[in-house]
Amino acid sequence: MKIPKRLRPLVEEGVIDSVVRQLMSGKEAMVFVVRCGEETRCAKVYKEADKRSFRQAVDYTENRRTKNSRQARAMAKGTRFGREAQEQAWQSAEVGALFRLAAAGVRVPRPYNFHAGVLLMELVADEEGNAAPRLNDVELTPEIAVDLHGRLIREVVRMLAAGVVHGDLSEFNILLGADGPVIIDLPQAVDAAGNNHAKRMLIRDVDNLRRFFGRFAPELLATDYGNEIWALYESGALQPDTPLTGGYERVEKAVDLDGVLREIDDVRLEEAARQSRLSERG
Numbered sequence: 001m002k003i004p005k006r007l008r009p010l011v012e013e014g015v016i017d018s019v020v021r022q023l024m025s026g027k028e029a030m031v032f033v034v035r036c037g038e039e040t041r042c043a044k045v046y047k048e049a050d051k052r053s054f055r056q057a058v059d060y061t062e063n064r065r066t067k068n069s070r071q072a073r074a075m076a077k078g079t080r081f082g083r084e085a086q087e088q089a090w091q092s093a094e095v096g097a098l099f100r101l102a103a104a105g106v107r108v109p110r111p112y113n114f115h116a117g118v119l120l121m122e123l124v125a126d127e128e129g130n131a132a133p134r135l136n137d138v139e140l141t142p143e144i145a146v147d148l149h150g151r152l153i154r155e156v157v158r159m160l161a162a163g164v165v166h167g168d169l170s171e172f173n174i175l176l177g178a179d180g181p182v183i184i185d186l187p188q189a190v191d192a193a194g195n196n197h198a199k200r201m202l203i204r205d206v207d208n209l210r211r212f213f214g215r216f217a218p219e220l221l222a223t224d225y226g227n228e229i230w231a232l233y234e235s236g237a238l239q240p241d242t243p244l245t246g247g248y249e250r251v252e253k254a255v256d257l258d259g260v261l262r263e264i265d266d267v268r269l270e271e272a273a274r275q276s277r278l279s280e281r282g
Helices: 005-013 069-075 080-103 143-159 198-214 218-222 223-234 257-281
Strands: 017-025 030-036 039-046 109-116 116-121 174-177 180-183
Touching: 005 039, 005 109, 017 039, 017 174, 080 109, 080 116, 143 180, 143 198, 143 218, 143 223, 180 218, 198 218, 198 223
Parallel strands: none
Antiparallel strands: 017 030, 030 039, 039 116, 109 116, 174 180
């Protein structure tokens, strides 16, 4: 096929030998099957911001680090340089997450190279060697649904133990490879410790899995792995192999109203004293 413009530099530099075909076009990128020597891989070509439907919501980009303060100021002002820096940070987030998670043993596509907005990574294949299907395109028996759900919950635990929350996990970004499910599409991944929305995103990711697999195995609908996993993480007890029950008992604490009112009165008194000191100085 004709070599896409964004892939030409990689072909010219010998990183890619040939482009076989387009695999898919999603909300944030196009993916191509490519040949690299004797191996078949895939190349993810990120779309420019004005051509993709997935927006960089503040919830996802909160607390993401930039290379320097100049970039941070430009990004905040929305200048052309700032928008370019924001795009680079958005794309680099997936690359960083993939390397981090692969090192932690999470089943994600193995990343190889990232150049000029193109991510070169493993092509996840099925048992026949073809590109693996997305989970939403597969019909499951109750037994297989329970098995896959359990395996994916364990992957979510491994991700969180490595400090990462996917943030957009569902049946649409999980591939069913020859050796089991593979999690893909991570540009919106967030740092669990540095993002105030991480808990909500983690629970939403797990709930998406519960609802999908619950269509095939209704008993899964009664589970609450999300809150259980996060509680273990917050307490410092979460490890990749931590046993889970799928249950979570919320502890309702009584509000100490008198204590709250006392704190409010203390703040008011401190503020009155501060204002008094300022008046005396004036």
